[in-house]
Amino acid sequence: MSSKDIQELINKALALKETDIDASKALILTAKTLFPQNFEIFFTDYQLQKASGNCHEAAKSFSYIVLFFDNPEILEEIKVLVNALKMADKNEKISQEAEFYVNMFQYFANGPAGQKIIMLLNSDSDSDFTYIRIMKKFSKNFNLSIHAPRLLEKILTGISVSPNESTELLVREVLPLMMNEQNIELPVDLVNHVLDIVFKYYIAKFWDSSDIKPHVIEQSRASIIELFEWVGKLLKWEPFQYNPSWTKDFFWQKLKQIENVACDVKQIFYLTCFLFFVSVQDYLSSTKLKIDSQDVQFILVDGLSDLMESPPLMNILHESPFPSEAAVSFVTAFKAQDLLQRNVIFFKDFNQLLFDLNITRHINRIVVDFAIYLRSNTDSYNLINNSKLSNLEKNIRMLSLVINAPNTTREVFDHIRLIMTDLPTISGVFLKNLACDRSFLFLPLTRNAIVQYCTRIIISALKRKLFKDPTKVDDYQLGSLLVLLQLEFYENIPLVEHIFEIIRVKGLDFPLFHSFIINIDMIEEFMNLWRGHEVILRLSSSTSTPSTQRRIGTRGADKNVKEDFKQIIKQQVLRSGEDVVSLVIQFIEQENLNLLQNLTTF
Incomplete structure (x- = not known):
C-alpha cells in the first residue's frame, strides 16, 4: 500500500471519528498492525484515544511513538506533557487537558518511554525541583532502585544553589521514599553525603528556637535514629539497636563496646556526635529552672576542693531542685566531646560540623563549663571574656577559676566585691552541702546561694590561715x-x-x-x-x-x-x-x- 493509500485510510478514520468513534478506532488498529513503522498511523491512534478520553490506550500509543519516532508533532506533545507535569508539581489548578496528560503519564512512567521523559527533565538544569518532585509524585510508578542515585544527586546539586528548599525536599519528601524501598543500593559516597546533610538538618532543629517544643526535639532525635538505621543497612554498620529507654550512660557503654569492632569509623563518629548533642541539649535545658516563679540559671563552679591534676568524672554535686539527670548529661557530653577531640580523624570533622551548624552561641555555656571542669584556666578566661554571659555570671565563674590557683588572693576579693554589688533580686535557698569537700557543684544564680558560696570561700581562706x-x-x-x-x-x-x-x-x-x-x-x-x-x-x-x-x-x-x-x-x-x-x-x-x-x- 502506497503512502497515498495510507493517508486515505487515516483520513477515513478521522472522518468516522465524529460519527462512529469505535469504527474509527478499529480502522486505525488494523492499520497499526499492518504498518508498525508508520508514524502517522500511530499518531492518529493517539489523537483518537486522547479525544475519547481513554488515558490507558492513549498512553500505549504515546509511549510507542516516544520510543520509535522523533517527528516534530510528538516532540510538541512531549513539551505539552512536560508542562502539564510542571503545573501539577506546583499544585496549580490545571485544565482538563493538562490533567489528562498527567493521568496518562502514570501509565507509562516506569516504562522506557517514561524514562525518556524523565531524562528530558533531568537534562534541563532549570527543572531540578520539577524532576525531583515528579519522581516523588509518581514514585509508585517508578523503580526507585534504578532512579534513586540520580534523584539524590539532583537534590545534592540543588543544595548548593537553594540549600533550604533542597534540604527540606530531601528530608521531607524524598528520603522517606528511599527508606521504604527494600532493595535499594547506593554508592557509599552518596550515602555519606546524604547522612551528613540530614544529620545536620535534624541537629539544627535542637537550636531553632529558645522556646522549641519538647515534642519537636523528640521527633528530631527519633528521625536521626531512623536515619542511622537506614544508613547502617546500606553501609553494613555494626548492629546498634537503639532503644529510647536507654540512659545516656548505657548508650555510652554500648558505643564503647562497638568502638573497636566497627568497620566504618563514621558510625562511631555520628553516634558519638548524636550522644554529644543530645546530652548538651538536655543539660542546657535543665540548667534553667523556675524558682519562686522566676527563671534561675544554674552554673558549674569549683567546689572548694583541693586542686587535682584531673577531675574524676561524676564527682559533681547536685541538689534539689537541680535534676540529677542534668549532671549525668553534662558528664556524658564531656566524655563524648573528649572522644571527638582526641581522635585525629574525628577532630577535623567534628569542628567542621560545629562550624557548619553555627551553634556556638547556643553551646557556649557548656563549652565554658568544660574548660572549668578541666580546670583549664587560660581557655576558661578567654571563653568567659568573649562570651555573652552576664557580668554577674562572668565574675562568679572567674572567682571559681582563681580560688584554687596560687597567689590569687587579690583576684578573689576583686571578683567577690563585684559580685556583691550585682546580686540578683531572687532570694532562693541555701545549698545544704556546700561545706563538704568535692570537685564541682551546680550553683543557682540566686542571692542566698551566691552569698553562701562567696562567704564559704572567704571562710576557707581564713580557716586555712587559722590552722596553718x-x-x-x-x-x-x-x-x-x-x-x-x-x-x-x-x-x-x-x-x-x-x-x-x-x-x-x-x-x-x-x-x-x-x-x-x-x-x-x-x-x-x-x-x-x-x-x-x-x-x-x-x-x-x-x-x-x-x-x-x-x-x-x-x-x-x-x-x-x-x-x-x-x-x-x-x-x-x-x-x-x-x-x-x-x-x-x-x-x-x-x-x-x-x-x-x-x-x-x-
Missing part, C-alpha cells in the same frame, strides 16, 4: 570568721567552738562586734565568757581603749565596763532577728580591703 599557724592568729581574723559563720551557723558549730576556745585563752579585740555579731548562740557564748571566765574582751570602741584594756570577768571587773558590755549584749540580742544575709553582704563589702590585707597568702 595557730600561734599567729589575730583578733580581726577570729572576729571576721564569727561574722561570716553566722550565715551557716549550725553547719559550722565545731569551727565556732574552736574559735571560742581560742578566745578563752587570748581574749578578743573586735570593735566590729556591735555592728555584725547578731547570732543569738554566739551572743550567749560571749555572755558565758563574761560570767565564768576572766577574758579580755574589746567588743566596741567604748568598752575599753587601746591603752587601757580592761579585764571583763567575775573578779576585779570595772563596773562601768560591765554596764557597757551589758548594753552591747542587749542591743545585739534585739538585733538577732535581722536578715543575716544582708548583714554578711554588708560586712564583705565594707571589709573587703581589710580582709584582703589580713590574708597575705591564699
Whole structure:
C-alpha cells in the first residue's frame, strides 16, 4: 500500500471519528498492525484515544511513538506533557487537558518511554525541583532502585544553589521514599553525603528556637535514629539497636563496646556526635529552672576542693531542685566531646560540623563549663571574656577559676566585691552541702546561694590561715570568721567552738562586734565568757581603749565596763532577728580591703 493509500485510510478514520468513534478506532488498529513503522498511523491512534478520553490506550500509543519516532508533532506533545507535569508539581489548578496528560503519564512512567521523559527533565538544569518532585509524585510508578542515585544527586546539586528548599525536599519528601524501598543500593559516597546533610538538618532543629517544643526535639532525635538505621543497612554498620529507654550512660557503654569492632569509623563518629548533642541539649535545658516563679540559671563552679591534676568524672554535686539527670548529661557530653577531640580523624570533622551548624552561641555555656571542669584556666578566661554571659555570671565563674590557683588572693576579693554589688533580686535557698569537700557543684544564680558560696570561700581562706599557724592568729581574723559563720551557723558549730576556745585563752579585740555579731548562740557564748571566765574582751570602741584594756570577768571587773558590755549584749540580742544575709553582704563589702590585707597568702 502506497503512502497515498495510507493517508486515505487515516483520513477515513478521522472522518468516522465524529460519527462512529469505535469504527474509527478499529480502522486505525488494523492499520497499526499492518504498518508498525508508520508514524502517522500511530499518531492518529493517539489523537483518537486522547479525544475519547481513554488515558490507558492513549498512553500505549504515546509511549510507542516516544520510543520509535522523533517527528516534530510528538516532540510538541512531549513539551505539552512536560508542562502539564510542571503545573501539577506546583499544585496549580490545571485544565482538563493538562490533567489528562498527567493521568496518562502514570501509565507509562516506569516504562522506557517514561524514562525518556524523565531524562528530558533531568537534562534541563532549570527543572531540578520539577524532576525531583515528579519522581516523588509518581514514585509508585517508578523503580526507585534504578532512579534513586540520580534523584539524590539532583537534590545534592540543588543544595548548593537553594540549600533550604533542597534540604527540606530531601528530608521531607524524598528520603522517606528511599527508606521504604527494600532493595535499594547506593554508592557509599552518596550515602555519606546524604547522612551528613540530614544529620545536620535534624541537629539544627535542637537550636531553632529558645522556646522549641519538647515534642519537636523528640521527633528530631527519633528521625536521626531512623536515619542511622537506614544508613547502617546500606553501609553494613555494626548492629546498634537503639532503644529510647536507654540512659545516656548505657548508650555510652554500648558505643564503647562497638568502638573497636566497627568497620566504618563514621558510625562511631555520628553516634558519638548524636550522644554529644543530645546530652548538651538536655543539660542546657535543665540548667534553667523556675524558682519562686522566676527563671534561675544554674552554673558549674569549683567546689572548694583541693586542686587535682584531673577531675574524676561524676564527682559533681547536685541538689534539689537541680535534676540529677542534668549532671549525668553534662558528664556524658564531656566524655563524648573528649572522644571527638582526641581522635585525629574525628577532630577535623567534628569542628567542621560545629562550624557548619553555627551553634556556638547556643553551646557556649557548656563549652565554658568544660574548660572549668578541666580546670583549664587560660581557655576558661578567654571563653568567659568573649562570651555573652552576664557580668554577674562572668565574675562568679572567674572567682571559681582563681580560688584554687596560687597567689590569687587579690583576684578573689576583686571578683567577690563585684559580685556583691550585682546580686540578683531572687532570694532562693541555701545549698545544704556546700561545706563538704568535692570537685564541682551546680550553683543557682540566686542571692542566698551566691552569698553562701562567696562567704564559704572567704571562710576557707581564713580557716586555712587559722590552722596553718595557730600561734599567729589575730583578733580581726577570729572576729571576721564569727561574722561570716553566722550565715551557716549550725553547719559550722565545731569551727565556732574552736574559735571560742581560742578566745578563752587570748581574749578578743573586735570593735566590729556591735555592728555584725547578731547570732543569738554566739551572743550567749560571749555572755558565758563574761560570767565564768576572766577574758579580755574589746567588743566596741567604748568598752575599753587601746591603752587601757580592761579585764571583763567575775573578779576585779570595772563596773562601768560591765554596764557597757551589758548594753552591747542587749542591743545585739534585739538585733538577732535581722536578715543575716544582708548583714554578711554588708560586712564583705565594707571589709573587703581589710580582709584582703589580713590574708597575705591564699
